[in-house]
Amino acid sequence: MQITPIAMEDASFTYRLGTDCAEDVVARLAALGASSYLVVADTTVAELYGLDLTARIDKEAGPAHLLTHEVGEVHKGLATVAALAEQALGRGADRRAVVVALGGGVTGNIAGLLASLLFRGIRLVHVPTTVVAMLDSVLSLKQAVNASFGKNLIGTFYQPVEVLADTAMLRTLPPREIRSGMGEVVKNALAIRPSMLDRLAGALRPDTRYDDDTLRWIISESLAAKADVTRDDKHERRSGLVLEYGHTAGHAIEHASRGEVAHGAGVAIGMTIAAEVSRRLGHAGADLVALHRELVAAAGVEPAVPDHVDTALVKNWLAYDNKRGYLDNAPGHTPMVLLSAPGRVLHTGVMPLVPVPLALLEEVVDESAARGPARGGTAEPAAAYAGPPAAGHLP
Numbered sequence: 001m002q003i004t005p006i007a008m009e010d011a012s013f014t015y016r017l018g019t020d021c022a023e024d025v026v027a028r029l030a031a032l033g034a035s036s037y038l039v040v041a042d043t044t045v046a047e048l049y050g051l052d053l054t055a056r057i058d059k060e061a062g063p064a065h066l067l068t069h070e071v072g073e074v075h076k077g078l079a080t081v082a083a084l085a086e087q088a089l090g091r092g093a094d095r096r097a098v099v100v101a102l103g104g105g106v107t108g109n110i111a112g113l114l115a116s117l118l119f120r121g122i123r124l125v126h127v128p129t130t131v132v133a134m135l136d137s138v139l140s141l142k143q144a145v146n147a148s149f150g151k152n153l154i155g156t157f158y159q160p161v162e163v164l165a166d167t168a169m170l171r172t173l174p175p176r177e178i179r180s181g182m183g184e185v186v187k188n189a190l191a192i193r194p195s196m197l198d199r200l201a202g203a204l205r206p207d208t209r210y211d212d213d214t215l216r217w218i219i220s221e222s223l224a225a226k227a228d229v230t231r232d233d234k235h236e237r238r239s240g241l242v243l244e245y246g247h248t249a250g251h252a253i254e255h256a257s258r259g260e261v262a263h264g265a266g267v268a269i270g271m272t273i274a275a276e277v278s279r280r281l282g283h284a285g286a287d288l289v290a291l292h293r294e295l296v297a298a299a300g301v302e303p304a305v306p307d308h309v310d311t312a313l314v315k316n317w318l319a320y321d322n323k324r325g326y327l328d329n330a331p332g333h334t335p336m337v338l339l340s341a342p343g344r345v346l347h348t349g350v351m352p353l354v355p356v357p358l359a360l361l362e363e364v365v366d367e368s369a370a371r372g373p374a375r376g377g378t379a380e381p382a383a384a385y386a387g388p389p390a391a392g393h394l395p
């Protein structure tokens with residue numbers, strides 16, 4: 001497996017990346033010499049990979065237990081963490097146990113929080129199985145679950161001892177989830193790592209048929225991009241805020257669609273909106289907007305607010321963006337990450353944020369919606385999503 005050391009301030013761990021490398025994954029886990037291995041997975045991933053991985057660990061590394069939770073964002077809550085903790089303790093887990101987070105970002109967050117709480121902190125290994133998890137969530141120390149008042153409100157910062165990623169696991173991932181991950185890849189390229197843009201433009205596939213070499217390249221580049229902005233900002237409150245590119249409108253679209261638009265697809269559309277806002281403010285040219293639309297379309301996401309999404313709701317959610325408070329409060333404005341060119345982020349002082357008039361942002365959202373294709377053109381429905389909390393509570 002290809003080894004990448006990851007460092008964020010005083011936190012460090014190793015990221016190992018390969019293809020068809022289940023044996024290496026088990027060998028790395030065995031090297032940890034755990035008293036037991038608590039493999040946490042959602043029910044889909046448990047069936048696809050969890051049963052087999054747990055059996056292999058049990059045979060080659062030490063006692064292993066598969067602990068499952070229901071699929072989906074709606075189950076990313078404290079109740080799930082508490083139930084898993086009781087199961088782990090019931091199976092005899094002690095301080096030398098290792099939590100193996102096998103799954104997407106939802107499982108990663110649940111298992112990450114579980115590892116940080118059991119015995120006040122036991123070792124955590126991520127085995128990511130989605131594109132989003134492989135190149136985004138496992139590289140963040142943020143481990144949070146949702147509250148009825150909003151997303152990711154209850155959590156800690158906690159680091160894994162290792163990440164073990166096998167791109168073979170992406171072969172079963174539905175196209176909707178692959179496109180979502182590629183939205184984040186386009187974000188990394190546009191906002192942080194323009195050097196990957198040329199190759200990425202040729203590599204993106206709207207039909208989501210990526211070969212393993214391309215996937216490993218995309219993941220490696222994303223590791224480098226994320227490392228660039230979190231090396232000195234492990235809490236993602238300064239330079240790391242660049243990772244929020246596309247998220248202001250993106251989150252609002254995701255929430256207004258009640259989860260029909262996947263997170264990364266929302267971010268992708270949100271970036272096209274941010275580019276147009278930057279152009280309207282005189283910071284960027286039409287070429288930047290065109291480049292955004294081309295890349296987002298190449299990733300398989302229609303670069304416009306889908307017309308099945310209620311724009312009034314989108315505009316409502318814009319006012320509750322989680323970057324509020326990072327800049328001095330300017331009435332009628334919201335802080336956004338904006339670019340003047342690929343890789344060139346606009347700053348206010350040291351913060352990679354610009355106050356944007358809400359009225360302008362709303363206008364650009366309306367224009368984007370008006371440009372949208374026939375209804376239903378962008379996103380396939382999510383499996384299980386209960387919808388956002390009541391307006392006013394979005395973090």
Ligand SMILES: NC(=O)c1ccc[n+]([C@@H]2O[C@H](COP(=O)([O-])OP(=O)(O)OC[C@H]3O[C@@H](n4cnc5c(N)ncnc54)[C@H](O)[C@@H]3O)[C@@H](O)[C@H]2O)c1
Nearest residue numbers: 044104105106107129130132133136137140142169172173
């Ligand atoms: N900590 C962070 O900073 C951070 C960063 C990004 C995302 N996240 C969190 O990650 C979550 C989103 O992650 P996600 O997009 O991976 O969602 P997810 O974990 O819900 O996975 C998406 C879907 O894919 C299925 N799945 C997973 N792996 C599969 C595979 N290999 N084959 C077939 N199906 C598979 C899952 O069962 C699920 O239905 C959100 O909760 C978000 O808040 C956190």
